[in-house]
Amino acid sequence: xxxxxxxxxxxxxxxxxxxxxxxxxxxxxxxxxxxxxxxxxxxxxxxxxxxxxxxxxxxxxxxxxxxxxxxxxxxxxxxxxxxxxxxx
Numbered sequence: 001x002x003x004x005x006x007x008x009x010x011x012x013x014x015x016x017x018x019x020x021x022x023x024x025x026x027x028x029x030x031x032x033x034x035x036x037x038x039x040x041x042x043x044x045x046x047x048x049x050x051x052x053x054x055x056x057x058x059x060x061x062x063x064x065x066x067x068x069x070x071x072x073x074x075x076x077x078x079x080x081x082x083x084x085x086x087x088x
Contacts, residue, residue, distance in 0.1 A: 002030045003081030007071035007088060008047060009037040015046045022087060023054055033058045033075040038065035 004022055008015060022032055034057060036044045044061065051059040060074050072086060 001081040002027070003075075003079035003084045004030055004032045005072055005075030005079065005084060005086050006032060006034045007037055007068050007075070007086075008034055008039060008043050009065060009068070009071075010039050010041040010043060012039075012041045012043045012046060015043050016050075018087065019046075019050050019057070023050075023056065031056050031058060031080060033060065033079060035071040035074050036061045037067070037071045038062050 006018070006022070019032065019034070022030070034047050034051070036047055036059065047059050051057040058078065060078070062071070062074075068088070076084065
């Protein structure tokens, strides 16, 4: 399995395309760990939609922005893959 960690902070215009691109890859044994780092633009709604429609999407939400390093570390803590990559 490959774990894909996606820190998210106010990227609503790009988020749907980003997640769709990850999830439609030919390699299917992945988990996509999305960390909502206190988004205020509706990104969290998109994340919830994807996590409900695809079991490979895991959602972590921070109530306030902790920064990209904290978001990445939160994803690393729960990653189950043999390999881990980041999509920013």
